[in-house]
Amino acid sequence: MPERAPSPWHAGEVRLQEILGVDARMEEVGRKVLRDHIIEQHRLFYPQLPFAVLGTVDGDGNPWATLRASGPGFLFASDPYHLAVTLPRDGTDPADQGMKDGDAIGLLGIELHTRRRNRLNGTISRQNETSFAIKVGHSFGNCPKYIHPRALAFATDTELGNALDAKDAMQSGAALTDEVRDFIARSDTFFIASYVDNAAPDRGREVDVSHRGGPPGFVTIDDDDALIIPDYAGNRFFNTLGNLLINPLAGLVFVDFANGDMLQITGTAEIILGGAMVSQFIGAERLISFVPSRWVLRRAAFPMRMTGKDEG
Numbered sequence: 001m002p003e004r005a006p007s008p009w010h011a012g013e014v015r016l017q018e019i020l021g022v023d024a025r026m027e028e029v030g031r032k033v034l035r036d037h038i039i040e041q042h043r044l045f046y047p048q049l050p051f052a053v054l055g056t057v058d059g060d061g062n063p064w065a066t067l068r069a070s071g072p073g074f075l076f077a078s079d080p081y082h083l084a085v086t087l088p089r090d091g092t093d094p095a096d097q098g099m100k101d102g103d104a105i106g107l108l109g110i111e112l113h114t115r116r117r118n119r120l121n122g123t124i125s126r127q128n129e130t131s132f133a134i135k136v137g138h139s140f141g142n143c144p145k146y147i148h149p150r151a152l153a154f155a156t157d158t159e160l161g162n163a164l165d166a167k168d169a170m171q172s173g174a175a176l177t178d179e180v181r182d183f184i185a186r187s188d189t190f191f192i193a194s195y196v197d198n199a200a201p202d203r204g205r206e207v208d209v210s211h212r213g214g215p216p217g218f219v220t221i222d223d224d225d226a227l228i229i230p231d232y233a234g235n236r237f238f239n240t241l242g243n244l245l246i247n248p249l250a251g252l253v254f255v256d257f258a259n260g261d262m263l264q265i266t267g268t269a270e271i272i273l274g275g276a277m278v279s280q281f282i283g284a285e286r287l288i289s290f291v292p293s294r295w296v297l298r299r300a301a302f303p304m305r306m307t308g309k310d311e312g
Contacts, residue, residue, distance in 0.1 A: 012196065042141070049110075052110075053191045066253055067262065103124045153307045154304055191211055251265065257306040260299075266295075
């Protein structure tokens with residue numbers, strides 16, 4: 001009888017599945033849906049996208065999440081095992097530091113207006129300063145739950161210029177300012193990057209980036225400047241939380257889809273599995289307490305804008 005392949009889940013993901021008593025079922029699910037290649041449905045999906053969410057790790061080990069846009073066709077599968085990415089380097093984006101040849105990366109392809117999303121992670125093979133390929137480690141689909149539907153279109157050069165002329169293009173800091181707090185308080189969507197090193201034999205660094213959504217203000221800030229993030233029922237994959245159980249470092253990105261402002265934060269996360277604090281958040285199964293170490297606010301950095309009324 002042939003030897004069974006190793007589990008697709010690492011120890012952190014398995015531990016959380018065990019706590020919920022779903023580890024045996026998720027072992028079988030994982031073997032079916034976590035693939036080392038991009039299936040045809042996803043190969044057709046990625047070239048449709050005008051933007052993607054990326055998760056990277058800088059030279060100091062800090063994870064960052066970002067959104068990068070370049071119009072449909074900037075992502076395409078050159079073969080089932082590689083996703084080609086055409087994106088120029090961007091020195092203003094802290095996530096760009098983790099996009100060198102050989103770096104691990106996570107990618108989320110998401111269509112906000114249809115609520116479709118698919119994810120993959122892998123390793124960068126960089127050809128030049130404007131393009132690279134991702135050799136796939138894991139590729140899988142996600143359900144549309146908690147995604148706020150939005151129609152987006154690229155901003156005009158005039159809109160981008162006016163936004164940058166009116167404000168400082170970039171700010172950064174450690175302590176949260178009132179403006180940063182307000183940005184978080186009005187958001188109904190963010191994305192989170194996390195990673196583990198050598199979680200399983202021969203797998204090296206694995207970076208994940210995922211979507212989180214809820215009503216505006218679903219992320220709150222406590223008296224110690226920690227972001228309190230409710231974690232709702234999901235697919236039980238626990239890619240993000242499993243990573244955080246092993247390595248508590250995380251990177252968050254919030255986007256104002258009305259003006260393109262992007263807030264990126266890196267810091268340390270703690271999972272709160274139960275207790276009175278969790279019960280204060282309606283519908284939450286657990287919480288993430290995230291303590292920022294550095295934030296970067298970039299004006300009009302995301303070149304797309306919401307069109308029409310917010311459907312969220």
